[in-house]
Amino acid sequence: MTVLILTAEQDVTADMVVAQLHERGVPMVRLDPADLPGKAVLSADYAHGDFDGYLSVNGHVLSMGGLRSVWVRRPGEPAAHAAEPSPWLTAETRQALFGMLYSASTRWMNHPRRAEQARHKPWQLRVAHSSGFAVPPTIVTTAPRVAQEFVEEYRDVVVKSASGPPPGEPPVALPTTLIGPDADFSGVAAGPALLQQYIPKRADIRLTSIGTRMFAARKAAVPGQVDGRFGDTGHAWEATAVPGRIARSVHEYLVLTGLAYAAFDFAEDEDGVWWFLEGNQGGQFGFIELETGQPIADTVAEWLSQRRPAHRIPEGH
């Protein structure tokens, strides 16, 4: 039984898990969908009321009948490395690859359908409400007046991107940024703005959840710090305990979203409350493991290595 990892070759965080799978003696195939067609080859057979399929890349072969689990890490766009790439070829290749994988009975970390929905930050906030997390007041709007009123009500407000920075060259970042009531809100009409009450924090919390296992790390903040991803605070990530109330909310969040893996960001305020900021369905974990020594990669490998339950019908989760 073989683990399939969908990710780019340069993804060294995936390497941390690959090394653990090698240590466990678990067969695996690593595929970047960008290499299909071309370096990778696929065949799926739907005949006589039955199904089987094969993937091969760099001499490694995987049968759908022997598929243990799929880890969707940092895959490229299907057919992106093709000799003549096109949106049509990407769509066709996505149909072939994921249509075949969906036909197999396997476990997903995370299932693409669940992942696609879980990427929506506004939905994350609603699920976080339902899961019992403390969530800062937030608004998503294309109405300049509504944005201005929100800032006037909550005073200290940050703006953040829902989907990340825009692609292109030169690369730009969109750090979460404090804005004031004097900002020019006219641009809100040109694109949705996600505004959130700023939580003065004494620490950033990163909680990585794999199946039922949780690893929390804490990094002390410096006064006035807004986005913990940018700038050096002089503090390092340190392992910290997961409060029982948070653990229960994380469990509920994962049940509601159907995710096997998520990396949560919290702001810890002066009273020790962990405020939910976001739940990243494919969040990075390498930097946490390197600084804290928490065995996150090994836990991912352990989850991927588990034998699938016997199902005649492919699982939808």
Place this chain on the structure above:
Amino acid sequence: MRPFTLNYAMPTGQSAATTPYHFDVALQLNVLPDGRPAVSDRALLMATGTTTSTAGSQTHFDD
């Protein structure tokens, strides 16, 4: 009109960094010039920043 959120974009200052490892098709992971897995050199990974929460954000928004 420029979308409000883009008013807060800033250059990353990142250039196309060359990493001292390459993908080994047999092992299916990146290796150093001496053949050791790149992940065995934790100091190198910390220095190259390839595992941080902002790595890959240009193409993947799951930080």
